[in-house]
Amino acid sequence: MDTVLGFVHLALEIYSYLIIGYVLLSWFPNARESFIGQLLGKIVEPYIGIFRRFIPPIGGVLDLSPIVALLALRFITIGLISVIEYLFNMVG
Template sequence: MADFIQTLQTIYTFMIIGYVLLSWLPNARESFIGVALGKLVEPYLSVFRRFIPPIGGMLDISPIVAVFALQFVAAGLIAVLNFLIGSF
């Protein structure tokens, strides 16, 4: 079960990174892949964008914080599952 959670966390992290990299290319977010990634990643990133304003009006660090939070939650979930499974 821990491997499954770790795999999902890794896939979603790569999706976030891909979405951020698409912002560097003109009109890439309007492509099929950009729209699909936007629908999957933007709801999660919008939570962090509400609390973390862009630095200097241009540099958005919310994806970095979002990836750290995702890793933290995945590690916590794995630890809880290991504790529960280990207690049986």
């Protein structure tokens, strides 16, 4: 059970860091057009895009959707780990 929980937690933690890295790339000119920027965009944009549909940028410049996406991912992590622990306790 610990290995399953560890894997889920690690995978979601890595995804959080990918989101943070993608956001940091926006601070540097043309960084998102690089190979790494495009790769991160393909991985992260589908998830962040969900939040961008509902959260408009403040003043047309400040995009808060990655922050909300990270918070939601944190809650998803906590919930998923709780469900996995519950299911393993039912079986074991």
